[in-house]
Amino acid sequence: MSNLEGILLRPPLLEDGSATFRLIDSCPPLDMNSRYCNLLQCSHFADTSVVAEANGEQVGFISGYMLPNRLDTLFIWQVAVAKQARGDGLASRMLMDIIRRTQCESVRFIETTITEDNHASWALFRGIAQSLSTQLHYSRWIDRQKHLDNQHESELLVRIGPITQITESTKSKRNENF
Ligand SMILES: CC(C)(COP(=O)(O)OP(=O)(O)OC[C@H]1O[C@@H](n2cnc3c(N)ncnc32)[C@H](O)[C@@H]1OP(=O)(O)O)[C@@H](O)C(=O)NCCC(=O)NCCS
Known part of the structure; x- marks a missing residue:
């Protein structure tokens, strides 16, 4: 039996903001956000974000949004899985x-x-590209010295796609995998 059984996935609600704040805090190396930022993720970006809940406790969270000037692109902001729920495919x-x-x-x-x-993050996104039978490319983007006052590692921009129309076979492959 998978440990994922019994974990409920759903779009976040405003009421999830505080639990999200605490989860992100417990998941280094993620940057902490303000509580206000988490509330916006849980409301304005709810359609492109997800909460994972086990026995009423938040054990996972992804925030994402559609790029405002490219509506075919989903930008994933943060991915967090509580330590006790890692390694089972939850992310x-x-x-x-x-x-x-x-x-x-x-x-x-x-x-x-x-x-x-x-x-872990590279493995996660490479696995997603593979599941969607598409490519993963990356390039330099946010630079430690230029953009981060030398206070944080440089961030590479990762792009996965194109994701083609979901066919019946992809759907069943996805259902097998997830
Ligand atoms: C990264 C994180 C979200 C992964 O969550 P998870 O539920 O354990 O991930 P999954 O079980 O779905 O694993 C996805 C892939 O990553 C791999 N992976 C997971 N943890 C790993 C680790 N510590 N080192 C290397 N690979 C790892 C898995 O083997 C899997 O690869 P596979 O499909 O080839 O088997 C979780 O470790 C986390 O919250 N880390 C702290 C915050 C963070 O770094 N977030 C990512 C920044 S966007």
Whole structure:
């Protein structure tokens, strides 16, 4: 039996803001946001974000949004899985939950940023590209010295796609995997 059984995935609500704040705090190397920022993620960006809940406790969160000037691109902002829920495919399942939503029907590309040394994050997004039978490319974007006052590692821009129309076979492949 998968440990993922019994974990509920759903779009966040405003009421999830505080739990999200605490989860992000417990998931280094993620940057802390203000509580206000988490409230906006849980409301304005709810259609492209997800909460994972086990026994009423938030154990996972992904924030994302559609790029304002490129509505075929879903930008993934942060991915957080509580320590006790890691290693069972929860992050992958949460990401696929967002992509499968009708609100994401126009999504042809996924973008995110990853620091060079975040191996779990690279594995997560490479796995997603593979599940969607598409390519992953990356390029330099946010630079430690130029944009981050030398206070944070450089962030590489990762782009996955094109994601083609979801066929019946992809759907069943996705259901097998997630
Ligand atoms: C990154 C994170 C979200 C992964 O969550 P998860 O639910 O354990 O991830 P999954 O089980 O879906 O695993 C996805 C892939 O990453 C791999 N992976 C997970 N943890 C890993 C680690 N520490 N090192 C290397 N690979 C790892 C898995 O093996 C899997 O690859 P596979 O499909 O080839 O088997 C979680 O470790 C986390 O919250 N880390 C702290 C915050 C962070 O770094 N977030 C990512 C920044 S966007």
